[in-house]
Amino acid sequence: MTRTRRFFRCDSRLSPPGPGSGSAYLVIAAEVSARLLGDAYGLLRSFDAVIGPTSDGGWYAFGLREPSRAPELEPLTDSGTLMLAALRLGLRVALLPTLPVP
Template structure:
């Protein structure tokens, strides 16, 4: 079954992304880290066999770190604008808007904060999603949120539009909302989002060959302070 992988992304503009990394990072360094994470994620998604890559984007790439590299990476992706008042609404809208582009295909949405999520892992997540025994998949994050959500019917994303985000029980609430809506939901492997300095170091260790790890290595004050 052909599917779509969506990257929910924010243009890595200094002062607007990864602000919890400052300090020890400067706003410019934090934006570089965010850009590297997004590039790693787009690469991983683009490599998934049989999957269409879509980026749901907010912000201006023109003012972002590594803007030329990002624009080149997104040429092979369908890019749709994010819409909605809160993060839950934006996530739901990204599924629905993608389904309008690619009807009748399952959708797997990931953020840009887990650059350690490889092509192999994403392909395995899609295999789980497309099995006959499930209606959806959810990847829990170590901070209590989630890093990936897949739906066989993207319209089901409406079930999570009102779930509060950025809480230590967001993942639990999201899973409950999906299951209370009648969906059979399987859990994916747990990953760490890049939110704090400790998270950044852990993620770089998990994917030492990626752009994110290379960008982190160029921030000696950040690494030393962490």
């Protein structure tokens, strides 16, 4: 699966609080709805990372409240490995719904 890196900047009413407030790191590997994108940002208000797993063990979305952590995690292609690595870094991780792989 080819991953398309998209960086989103959101206004202060939507952005998660904390360091780097006003921006978050989000990689989208598939077309996702505006609702899922909004859910990801909503979860980043309370969690350090958000992962959208796929039914084959990969992921379609990966987001971080603090973009500086991205190089440590973004190369991981398996959603389980990604979640475990984030937890080992002490990050609080939330999951988006699992999407089927076409």
